[in-house]
Amino acid sequence: MIRSTLKTLLLLILCGLSLLPIFLLWVGSITGKHELALSLAGILEGQGQTCFPLFPAFPTLRGYLEVLLDTPEFYVVFWNSVKVTFFIVAGQLLTSIPAAWGFSRWHGAFSSFLFYLYTILMLLPFQVTMASNYLVVDRLGIMDSHAAIILPAVFSTFPVFLTYRYFIGIPEEIFEAFSLDSSSHFRMFWHIGVPLAAPGAKAAMLLCTIEYWNLLEQPLLFLKTPSLWVFSLYLPNIGKENAPYAFVFSFLVLFPMCLASFLQKETLQKGIGAMALKQ
């Protein structure tokens, strides 16, 4: 009896902790300007107290109306983020599925060496490749454009690694049955590889969308023109006087990602699991 109560309590704490910041941002986003100024006085005025109300006394959608109707900057940075994320993930999909297929079919010392390189690149922190990244962006003359963010990210090796994990689980008999009546490499890739890669590619796409939606370091380095900014650059610059917008804005950018990862949790869990499982 005590055991199950403790278990329920722990479960509630864990789920609560996972959801708390999301919940607080949502509460902030439906709290009116004056009420928010009152409860966040400690931070906004630099004196007094701060207490996060667990629910506003007068919930309002005015913040959403003002952001969606009267704040053109919101659309600019939101669509910049959508554009950058979309092209990165689409480009990754086009290059990484064939590459993962290649790695799973082609064996030998050189293939192993390349795969080793790819694994290192997947794990390197951005700061380490920052200097080389800057050199190439500068040389290509794409500084201060979305291409400077998109092109290097398309060739991230993470989706190759993840999709490869799904390919190596394919039993060899499938290939043998196929090569009896067809010798075309491309057809084999198209008819066996692509369908079998679908769950892995979906997981990789989701994880990459979450990752690149949250992109900060590269835009910070390469985007100087404010009209090109993604939301990660714009959000921290919202002044204290516009605190209500900051909450609405934050909630609008986190909601699509949280919803997608909640609805696709099985795909995500399988993809994450595939990262470390020995096949």
Added chain:
Amino acid sequence: MKKQHTLQKDSLFLLPSLTGVCIFVLIPFADVARRSFTTLGGSRFIGLQNYRTVWGNAAFQLALGNTLKFLGISLPLLLALSLLLANLAYFGGMGLYRNFCLLPMAVPTAALVFVWKALFHQSGAINSFFHISIDWLHSSHAFAVLTASFLWKNMGYYVILWATGLENIPKSLYEASSLDGAGPFAQFWHITLPGLKPMSSAVFTLALAGAFKSYRESYLLAGEYPDKSIYMVQHMFHNWFRDMAMDKMYAAAVVIVCLFAALVYPLRKKGGGNLDSFHA
């Protein structure tokens, strides 16, 4: 031998990706490695001079020490806690947690820091609630805030990783051992831990790479010049970059790539060209 030949042709599928990786990463990085042995203009070969400068640099020593401290504290905490939670989620009937544990990962950092700021500000919610006045973000406490934020964001990912490993341990082992009278701790020690061992180095490497991403939180919470306790290798790179101290950057980048190369070595794909690796 025909089979060998057909498989060689499959290497062509790598071409689009490999071309891009060469243009955007490998060739520029080879250039960086070359420049790390020359003077700033790239004209004169000076051997390991840049490496010596970096090693003796105060910022480098501070950043390396802090980074190692952060890794040494946050990684064991993350891996041990997530293993415990994965066990609870898998055996303890707390499966519900798996539905929500990945949500923190999806929250963009730029939005998340508003909550952390509201909580940890000098007159923020935590200080107001406990009637204390600790400057969480701009003192040595920032280290604890950063660790907490790292754990919050990544816990779910590693719970899922461990849980996948647990699912792959045959249930019959647990059933047989309970018949022999083994308790949960004995089972954990003699079945779960050995069962998870094959994946542990991959999990550790992923966690290590993930830990370096906490720069986003740190930058957005404390800016380019944070408290000394959370000044890490990533800050150092950004500051050197802004100061155009490229010679130091090049040398430090080469050192870190070598460290990662050594670390990843056990995880590499097994070579040799035999097809057995398909079934292994």
